[in-house]
Amino acid sequence: MKIIVFLKEVVDTALSLGTGLRNRLVFREGLPRRLNPHDIRALSIALDLTANAAADSSLTAVSIGPERVEKYLREALALGADKAVRIWGEDFRGLSPYQKAKLLYAHVSLAGADLVLTGAKSLDTANGQVGQLLAARLGWSCVSDVVAFEINTESGNIRLNRDIGRGKREILECPLPAVVTVKGESTHLPYASLDRLIESVESEIEVLSLAELNITSADLNQEPAPITGLMAPRPRPHRVPTPASSLPAFDRVLKLLEGGITKRRGKMLEGSTEELAEQLYELLVTEGVIRPAADR
DSSP states (O other), X not given: OEEEEEEOEEXXXXXXXXXXXXXXXXOOTTOOEEEOHHHHHHHHHHHHHHHHSOTTOEEEEEEESOGGGHHHHHHHHHHTOSEEEEEOOXXXXXXXXXXXXXXXXXXXXXXXXXXXXXXXXXXXXXOOOXXXXXXXXXXXXXXXXXXXXXXXXXXXXXXXXXEEETTEEEEXXXXXXXXXXXXXXXXXXXXXXXXXXXHHHHSOOEEEOTTTTTOOHHHHHOOSSOOOOOOOOOOOEEOXXXXXXXXXXXXXXXXXXXXXXXXXXXXXOOSOHHHHHHXXXXXXXXXXXXXXXXXX
């Protein structure tokens, strides 16, 4: 089995971060960085799978980033990864999930794989889209928010334990090849031996550019839905009519206090995949999140 795990460096959100109202990037300059916690869990699972798989299995750690991300790749090599690859170009600043998925797709297509693992989402921007976009490009099955899984030796499929929210778990099987996004922030990687640490420092990390991935700058920048801004959502107010002036002052104050922020609400959608998609679309239109094309 050939496994590829993608590792992302993120800004440590233990510090207070800000986002520009007209900027699609989290402010990053001068802030400490770390390996994404969900990617740590993905790497831990990948190491367990290769340790228990057949002798011809292999694990490749891949990261998109400048030279400083090589420390995470070398850590993966010290823990048991067979190969490390870094993808980078001078114009790679502020890549979107769509662009990252395009780069990773190019690498997987060239290198080949049976199983691709990514973190469910990143700690800084929490987009949670790269794994799904990559699977769509590859035409593979994709299972998200997986907390644990194993290989079914009888069928050769992977058996997955998936977090579906509200404390519930879903167990399913998926054939290979597949893309799995892993969820989990409490995993600590094992300690590497001194010999493996020394060997990882001297190991060569393959660096791939756009040309080596057969992608042009124009292809990379062709994005169907670019992000134009990031901002915190404002709570919806619960409005009340102006109290009549004939009411006593105390009653007018009570009437005004009935207003405020609308309480959070939840709604469970049920039905087939097509029915859920239609219900979700109608809900987004009703709430004013999106507008139908005819209204634009």
